[in-house]
Amino acid sequence: VALGRCLAVALVGLEGHLVEVEADIADGLPAFALVGLPDTSLFESRDRVRAALSNAGCTLPSRRITVNLSPAALPKTGSGFDLAVATALLVACDRADPASVRGHVHVGELGLDGSVRPVRGALPAVLAAVRAGRPRVVVAAQNAAEAALVPGAEVVAVTSLGDVIALHTGGPVPVHDGGWSAPGVPHAGPPPGMGPDLRDVVGQTRARSALEVAAAGGHHLLMVGPPGAGKTMLAARLPGLLPDLDDAAALEVTAIHSVAGRLDPSTGLIRRPPFEDPHHTCTVVALVGGGSGLPRPGAASRAHRGVLFLDEAAEFEARALDALRQPLEHGLLVIHRALGSARYPARFQLVMAANPCPCGRSSGKGVDCTCSPAARRRYLARLSGPLLDRMDLQVEVRAVSRADLASHCAPESSRQVAERVATARAAQAERLTSTPWVCNGEVAGAWLRSALRLSPRVTRTADRRLDRGDLTVRGYDRVLRVAWTLADLAGRDSPGPADVDQALELRQQGRVAA
Numbered sequence: 363v364a365l366g367r368c369l370a371v372a373l374v375g376l377e378g379h380l381v382e383v384e385a386d387i388a389d390g391l392p393a394f395a396l397v398g399l400p401d402t403s404l405f406e407s408r409d410r411v412r413a414a415l416s417n418a419g420c421t422l423p424s425r426r427i428t429v430n431l432s433p434a435a436l437p438k439t440g441s442g443f444d445l446a447v448a449t450a451l452l453v454a455c456d457r458a459d460p461a462s463v464r465g466h467v468h469v470g471e472l473g474l475d476g477s478v479r480p481v482r483g484a485l486p487a488v489l490a491a492v493r494a495g496r497p498r499v500v501v502a503a504q505n506a507a508e509a510a511l512v513p514g515a516e517v518v519a520v521t522s523l524g525d526v527i528a529l530h531t532g533g534p535v536p537v538h539d540g541g542w543s544a545p546g547v548p549h550a551g552p553p554p555g556m557g558p559d560l561r562d563v564v565g566q567t568r569a570r571s572a573l574e575v576a577a578a579g580g581h582h583l584l585m586v587g588p589p590g591a592g593k594t595m596l597a598a599r600l601p602g603l604l605p606d607l608d609d610a611a612a613l614e615v616t617a618i619h620s621v622a623g624r625l626d627p628s629t630g631l632i633r634r635p636p637f638e639d640p641h642h643t644c645t646v647v648a649l650v651g652g653g654s655g656l657p658r659p660g661a662a663s664r665a666h667r668g669v670l671f672l673d674e675a676a677e678f679e680a681r682a683l684d685a686l687r688q689p690l691e692h693g694l695l696v697i698h699r700a701l702g703s704a705r706y707p708a709r710f711q712l713v714m715a716a717n718p719c720p721c722g723r724s725s726g727k728g729v730d731c732t733c734s735p736a737a738r739r740r741y742l743a744r745l746s747g748p749l750l751d752r753m754d755l756q757v758e759v760r761a762v763s764r765a766d767l768a769s770h771c772a773p774e775s776s777r778q779v780a781e782r783v784a785t786a787r788a789a790q791a792e793r794l795t796s797t798p799w800v801c802n803g804e805v806a807g808a809w810l811r812s813a814l815r816l817s818p819r820v821t822r823t824a825d826r827r828l829d830r831g832d833l834t835v836r837g838y839d840r841v842l843r844v845a846w847t848l849a850d851l852a853g854r855d856s857p858g859p860a861d862v863d864q865a866l867e868l869r870q871q872g873r874v875a876a
């Protein structure tokens with residue numbers, strides 16, 4: 363009996379686990395069995411491995427081959443195990459040094475010709491290896507730049523099984539400079555003060571200030587207004603107002619984009635908040651993730667620690683909007699599979715833009731609107747109560763007037779606004795130190811009403827609305843969160859009655875049209 367072992371990584375959502383691949387070649391009828399909870403996509407691995415080994419000059423004997431992946435309880439999916447299965451077989455066939463193989467973790471797909479191909483999720487896989495105390499990782503050359511983003515990783519880049527045999531028999535391994543697997547998909551926001559600038563937005567004083575409050579406290583924002591009023595322009599400028607991601611968030615966001623297969627590692631870790639703007643015709647899967655093999659994170663996960671922007675929000679399928687309730691509540695998305703479920707973080711700032719009615723012209727004086735009163739009422743109701751209730755800021759964006767255009771007063775730049783946002787965020791960070799939250803938008807309601815309790819004198823207007831039933835408890839909490847952000851922006855230690863009143867107003871402007 364000949365036995366070979368090699369380490370690989372199984373990804374369950376973003377979490378990687380070390381897996382031992384054990385290859386056993388024994389007497390018996392020719393067969394190739396794969397055991398240890400592999401999914402259907404992994405069974406195809408057998409044909410690729412056999413052909414690739416043969417093309418690398420190692421033809422498998424006509425005997426009984428068993429490959430076991432352990433721990434067996436861990437679900438295994440995708441093509442990333444090919445390289446480890448082939449390497450374990452190389453050891454079993456006495457074509458690689460077991461000690462050298464044992465010192466490395468192997469992650470990669472094989473081509474039938476023996477080439478080693480890149481896989482999605484190389485970054486979280488390498489991260490798991492490093493955290494398990496196995497920093498030496500063999501990956502495809504196209505994954506090398508991405509793998510090298512993991513602090514402490516010692517990456518060996520290979521292009522073929524021939525390179526792997528050389529590596530594990532003391533031969534020279536050619537140096538590959540890599541490249542990347544998915545070039546040119548820049549989905550991270552621009553650096554502060556770069557990219558689309560608020561300087562380009564004329565007028566819109568109220569919407570601009572709502573955007574600033576949203577940025578400062580991490581609040582969800584709904585903008586209602588006619589087409590062409592500048593809702594999309596404003597939303598696109600939000601990421602430019604947000605602070606950089608810290609190290610942990612940067613690694614997490616980069617890992618999500620790695621699993622999504624759209625990371626450009628040439629620019630390093632993603633350090634700016636991402637901006638995702640799925641089209642209203644997108645499927646539920648495109649929004650929340652899914653697909654065969656290793657599930658792809660959807661737009662909501664790719665927007666983690668950044669902005670998810672739904673333009674024409676009332677045109678999205680009701681199922682798609684409903685699917686956002688889980689991440690809005692829990693900050694993550696669970697994708698259920700036959701062999702277990704995958705979790706992807708999805709803590710995003712939701713920005714929705716909507717027309718006030720099907721024709722879009724009912725705001726302001728609304729003289730040109732051709733919709734029936736019933737159609738107008740039904741339109742925004744599509745955004746469903748529970749989702750609307752979660753929007754901290756709801757503002758009306760009016761069409762730009764002639765007076766706005768004629769004004770000589772130059773609009774503030776994104777850089778100026780971003781500075782105030784940074785100051786307000788610093789105040790929150792100090793207040794929220796030793797809590798799990800970083801900004802007002804995340805603070806739990808219970809904590810808000812106990813540790814941050816405000817006097818009845820301050821909350822009087824909101825209390826009255828709550829008593830009258832005009833405000834839900836969730837809505838009440840959202841008003842308090844926004845009031846704290848207004849105080850932080852103004853440099854006050856805690857909100858006053860005027861902050862609470864303004865927070866109430868910022869929550870209700872957008873309802874005018876509904």
Ligand SMILES: [Zn+2]
Binds near residue numbers: 721724732
């Ligand atoms: Zn209309």
